[in-house]
Amino acid sequence: xxxxxxxxxxxxxxxxxxxxxxxxxxxxxxxxxxxxxxxxxxxxxxxxxxxxxxxxxxxxxxxxxxxxxxxxxxxxxxxxxxxxxxxxxxxxxxxxxxxxxxxxxxxxxxxxxxxxxxxxxxxxxxxxxxxxxxxxxxxxxxxxxxxxxxxxxxxxxxxxxxxxxxxxxxxxxxxxxxxxxxxxxxxxxxxxxxxxxxxxxxxxxxxxxxxxxxxxxxxxxxxxxxxxxxxxxxxxxxxxxxxxxxxxxxxxxxxx
Amino acid sequence: xxxxxxxxxxxxxxxxxxxxxxxxxxxxxxxxxxxxxxxxxxxxxxxxxxxxxxxxxxxxxxxxxxxxxxxxxxxxxxxxxxxxxxxxxxxxxxxxxxxxxxxxxxxxxxxxxxxxxxxxxxxxxxxxxxxxxxxxxxxxxxxxxxxxxxxxxxxxxxxxxxxxxxxxxxxxxxxxxxxxxxxxxxx
Ligand SMILES: [Fe+2]
Numbered sequence: 001x002x003x004x005x006x007x008x009x010x011x012x013x014x015x016x017x018x019x020x021x022x023x024x025x026x027x028x029x030x031x032x033x034x035x036x037x038x039x040x041x042x043x044x045x046x047x048x049x050x051x052x053x054x055x056x057x058x059x060x061x062x063x064x065x066x067x068x069x070x071x072x073x074x075x076x077x078x079x080x081x082x083x084x085x086x087x088x089x090x091x092x093x094x095x096x097x098x099x100x101x102x103x104x105x106x107x108x109x110x111x112x113x114x115x116x117x118x119x120x121x122x123x124x125x126x127x128x129x130x131x132x133x134x135x136x137x138x139x140x141x142x143x144x145x146x147x148x149x150x151x152x153x154x155x156x157x158x159x160x161x162x163x164x165x166x167x168x169x170x171x172x173x174x175x176x177x178x179x180x181x182x183x184x185x186x187x188x189x190x191x192x193x194x195x196x197x198x199x200x201x202x203x204x205x206x207x208x209x210x211x212x213x214x215x216x217x218x219x220x221x222x223x224x225x226x227x228x229x230x231x232x233x234x235x236x237x238x239x240x241x242x243x244x245x246x247x248x249x250x251x252x253x254x255x256x
Numbered sequence: 257x258x259x260x261x262x263x264x265x266x267x268x269x270x271x272x273x274x275x276x277x278x279x280x281x282x283x284x285x286x287x288x289x290x291x292x293x294x295x296x297x298x299x300x301x302x303x304x305x306x307x308x309x310x311x312x313x314x315x316x317x318x319x320x321x322x323x324x325x326x327x328x329x330x331x332x333x334x335x336x337x338x339x340x341x342x343x344x345x346x347x348x349x350x351x352x353x354x355x356x357x358x359x360x361x362x363x364x365x366x367x368x369x370x371x372x373x374x375x376x377x378x379x380x381x382x383x384x385x386x387x388x389x390x391x392x393x394x395x396x397x398x399x400x401x402x403x404x405x406x407x408x409x410x411x412x413x414x415x416x417x418x419x420x421x422x423x424x425x426x427x428x429x430x431x432x433x434x435x436x437x438x439x440x441x442x443x
Contacts (some may be wrong), residue, residue, distance in 0.1 A: 032266050033387040040268075042385030045303035046431050050411075052390075052441040055403055061372045063324060064391065064442055068316055068351035071328025073344075078337050084339075104260045116275030125272040143276040145331075179270065187316040188442040190380050192389060195268040205306060211387045212265045220264055245263035247442055 019213035039207035090140035091160030092121030108152025123162030175202035188246035285366035297363035303432030307360020318371035
């Protein structure tokens with residue numbers, strides 16, 4: 001029998017209670033989602049049961065303390081403008097999404113690759129496997145790339161993606177989001193995540209967002225409306241900084 | 257010491273990254289026709305032993321001379337069409353990206369890594385259903401190694417790529433269950 005939203009709500013609440021109790025009892029705060037999170041059905045067979053094996057990040061010969069680099073040959077000038085890929089303009093609420101890419105010491109990650117992908121304004125991806133019967137937009141593919149500048153800043157021009165249904169359970173809907181893929185100075189800092197929009201009513205129901213059991217951590221996935229980023233007669237501004245986890249070679253040099 | 261910033265949480269890559277992240281030539285790290293080229297390949301399996309057709313693998317490794325500096329140009333572009341040109345055939349970028357095919361199979365053509373100690377290629381695994389990526393390593397040779405030596409024999413074997421004919425190395429990744437791959441965390 002297909003699961004309903006209320007079945008999923010109960011599971012989400014139970015796991016939230018377990019986490020909240022553990023933290024109240026002194027357990028460490030979890031900044032990242034729980035890989036074993038049954039309310040998100042696809043996670044059940046796709047997480048390891050064995051604990052992760054720790055690698056000493058203090059050994060400078062560890063290959064993962066360095067990472068891939070990208071440069072001007074890897075992007076084209078309009079890659080960060082998702083509204084200019086086709087002959088016409090995409091339909092939707094035009095936005096400027098901008099923020100800084102930082103490490104945990106607050107240092108900017110410069111010249112690194114930021115990749116995004118998203119649904120169109122109707123909540124449909126330009127992907128053949130996407131079956132949601134919402135209209136495709138011939139003027140929107142929903143893919144962007146950019147390199148961060150000397151302050152670690154990135155900026156994209158795009159349109160606001162729509163929420164969309166998915167098959168996790170009956171009447172499952174994803175809150176509107178933009179997928180981000182980013183690199184740090186070390187491979188250990190690699191991050192793929194999703195950015196959300198303020199006050200989305202779908203937040204409490206979404207098992208993907210709720211797999212991040214820490215409330216403050218979930219809040220860090222939500223962009224802030226920033227009027228200073230809005231451009232007159234053109235776009236609404238959203239600010240979202242990204243902080244990368246994981247040790248790097250520079251982190252060792254500077255003595256942690 | 258100043259208060260450290262709190263990290264942005266990870267999220268699953270989801271099912272619809274296909275038009276965004278994979279790029280033509282993502283698995284062609286070796287310059288075309290290079291005589292030292294090796295092929296690292298294998299399958300990605302879930303906890304039921306089924307191949308995963310929508311996993312994405314990022315690879316990072318030392319250059320043959322041991323350099324960890326990498327080089328830009330993995331996704332070299334044509335500014336007039338926006339298309340992908342492939343790497344320039346001389347610089348070794350050290351970075352590869354391959355999505356598994358409908359059989360759950362991937363292949364990476366690269367040059368042997370020259371890192372100190374046993375040669376290995378670092379792998380970062382993404383998939384729908386996997387809410388936080390997983391790191392592992394494909395070791396191309398067995399021997400003394402701080403990580404391998406810390407593991408029981410059965411688990412150690414999951415990090416060793418098996419050498420086949422024609423300079424191929426087979427490296428399967430099992431996300432869960434029997435023969436579960438050793439996944440790493442860096443501290
Ligand atoms: Fe999505």
